[in-house]
Amino acid sequence: MPAKNTVHNSAENDIEKEGAAPENEMNSLEDEADTDDVNSDEEDGLESDEAPSVLEMDGQPEEDIGKKINQLRLAKGYSQRKLARMAGVTNTSISSIERNKVSPAVNTLKAILLVLGSDLTTFFSDEWKEPKARVVVTPKDLIELSEPSSRVSLKQVYNCSTTKNLGFLIETYQPNSSTEEKIAHEGEEIGTVIEGKVLIRIEETTYLLNEGDSYVIDTIKPHTFINPTDGVTRIVSAHTPTTY
Secondary structure (H helix, E strand, O other): OOOEEEEEEOOOOOEEEEEOOOOOOOOOOOOOOOOOOOOOHHHHOEOOOOOOEHHHHHOOOHHHHHHHHHHHHHHHOOOHHHHHHHHOOOHHHHHHHHOOOOOEEHHHHHHHHHHOOOOHHHHOOOOOOOOOOOOOOOHHHOEEOOOOOOOEEEEEOOOOOOOOOOEEEEEEEOOOEEOOOOEOOOOEEEEEEEEOOEEEEEOOEEEEEOOOOEEEEEOOOOEEEEEOOOOOEEEEEEEEOOOO
16 A cells, blocks of 8 residues: 655645655756764764864855855855765865854865866955845846756745845746755755745645745755746745755
8 A cells, every 4th residue: 555645735734645646757957865973073074183174274254165165155156965976075065064063074166166167376365356245136137046957946036145135936837846855054044935835845745835835844844845836836945055
């Protein structure tokens, strides 16, 4: 007998739905949703006894490192997942470095900067210029976080602020499309469906949201967003911290 997923409809609560949520084309926003332990120095490339940190090598104030990496990443239009995959580290390590919770090993920082089109000399140069935060963000200033081939668009509203603690996304789901399977990232997310319908699968439970419905989720729990319809679904969402 197939397993049951509980589907919660905004109009009808606690309806049991036989079988898994509809099979939809799984279009991966990124290759992996990484929830590895930040304490794994060998895997994450964080500060350890064997690998000197950037602070030990360069004496650079720690608060500048995460801010600069965040600026470079967003200027490239990369999500933290994409940067982590390309640099050969975990998503958790990128999140921790950007939030200045840890200092990266020199080799790790080199790998990250290589992906971002920079190097240690430029990164620690006195000529580094911090972009000025904007008040108005126009459509052309939105940063697309999805791959060009993806049928799910995640556009981030980014105003070049280096102190922001809140991320905001404008999401568009083409018919019968979905995010990658079981995304997980630190923080909390809240959103509203402004057009269409969406299924949100959180662990083993599935929720159906109609136009006008909102959601609040703990994003550390693996979750997937699915558009099960033949029409376009649009969502606006905010998340904190800015770890997407």
